[in-house]
């Protein structure tokens with residue numbers, strides 16, 4: 480008798496669990512999905528995302544903001560940054576070459592934080608950086624050059640209504 484009771488009890492517990500499981504499935508089946516068709520659709524990343532690092536170029540002065548103070552090079556835990564500076568005839572120091580090896584960069588952001596001259600920045604949009612050869616990840620000052628867009632040409636990014644930034 481006890482065996483029969485246990486048998487039917489197990490069937491009822493199984494049915495209850497099945498209904499609970501299916502209710503969750505049905506709930507999500509009719510919900511709007513947040514799947515994105517990457518790469519056709521791209522999720523705007525938050526402004527504080529860490530992707531490619533760039534050297535800020537001042538278009539009005541026609542020079543990089545970098546003054547070759549070496550603070551970023553010293554701050555880098557992986558020795559990714561190599562740069563040289565020189566003193567100009569006007570007495571100011573200027574960066575003459577700058578190399579950043581993204582193959583060893585861990586995107587810790589220490590270099591950006593260490594820079595007191597607004598010369599380095601992360602570019603959140605620049606995250607598709609796959610290459611075929613490791614050497615292509617060594618960027619010089621020409622590849623790293625970035626001009627800050629003016630406010631008018633850079634309207635605030637709007638989220639696609641079908642997507643959410645988590």
Ligand code: SF4
Pocket residue numbers: 554555556557558559560579583584585586587588589590591
């Ligand atoms: S993000 Fe970190 S690892 Fe990469 S270059 Fe800057 S300090 Fe070095």
Ligand code: SF4
Pocket residue numbers: 544545546547548549550551552562574593594595596597598599
């Ligand atoms: S910390 Fe900034 S100003 Fe100094 S060398 Fe690095 S990028 Fe240039």
